[in-house]
Amino acid sequence: MFDALLQTKLYMPAAHPGWVKRPFLLAKLEPNRLTKLILISAPAGYGKTTLATAWLQQLQAADTAQVCWLSLDEDDSDPQQFFRYLAEAVRPLPGIQSHLPQLLQSNQTIPPKTLMKAFVQDVFPVSVPFIFVLDDYHAFDSADIDTALGTLLDLMPPQMTLLLTSRSDPGFPISRLRARGELVELRADDLRFTEAEAACFLQQTMGLALLPEHIAALESRTEGWIAGLQMAALSMQHRASDDLHDFVRSFTGSHRFIMDYLTDE
CATH class of the missing domain: 3.40.50.300 (P-loop containing nucleotide triphosphate hydrolases)
Structure with missing residues (x-):
């Protein structure tokens, strides 16, 4: 049956x-x-x-x-x-x-x-x-x-x-x-997102006010991987603006949100 x-x-x-x-x-x-x-x-x-x-x-x-x-x-x-x-x-x-x-x-x-x-x-x-x-x-x-x-x-x-x-x-x-x-x-x-697409995603979709150098760094570190950019954005949404530079500089593929995502998938 x-x-x-x-x-x-x-x-x-x-x-x-x-x-x-x-x-x-x-x-x-x-x-x-x-x-x-x-x-x-x-x-x-x-x-x-x-x-x-x-x-x-x-x-x-x-x-x-x-x-x-x-x-x-x-x-x-x-x-x-x-x-x-x-x-x-x-x-x-x-x-x-x-x-x-x-x-x-x-x-x-x-x-x-x-x-x-x-x-x-x-x-x-x-x-x-x-x-x-x-x-x-x-x-x-x-x-x-x-x-x-x-x-x-x-x-x-x-x-x-x-x-x-x-x-x-x-x-x-x-x-x-x-x-x-x-x-x-x-x-x-x-x-993969281009740098321009990453900027649109981070600024308009995720509502982040980021400097061009921050966007370029995140696009480079994630290699345009959309889920990686989203995990980064979620981590930044509740950070003070003066913390963003340090976060972007230290963001890697071993970030907890990314590891959780890869484990789930």
Whole structure:
């Protein structure tokens, strides 16, 4: 018997109110007619989901694509469970078929590749462009699902684009997609804040009155790592202005807030 589906896994998170606008990155995400896969891959704290959400909400506002969202965790390593979520995520799309749900209702164990082919049959008649997001793809480990997604990318209809956010590259091969121009990818080096973005984040989002040299030092010490800048900002919010110089000078990756963050992640 299957567990009930958690509907919260199927909803895109709200955009952060203090989002630092990054038009260059948003432009890089725009798929062309060849794009099959958008991969946002970086360690924890680089703003992968935040960036994806901001871009997708921009698409929705312009009514240029629909969004299907699935937040993944370790429980989704079971292929049957994973495909139940896939079927539910695309259910609202106009023109969607129901081959996959019918297969999942049977009492038989069906190979993931067969289930994925049924999924492709279901989405092929969809009448609008749509982005299917698998958020936190690193959170589970399933060679069967990796193989099935490779099948999806081979058979994907032209109105569909797959977007993955992950701390590591997926288990299916992506080099062929890259060679064919079918892959858009953003890495940690792309996601790092520039000094100007760090200034916007620290001053406007976090409400800190910092000198340019303080901002430059923090951006350099964190190497633009967004979570590191946030931990620094949280530590500075209740400090007197004359203490900030000493804090910035002594701030390192061993700061307690950063160590706590890395331990939790």
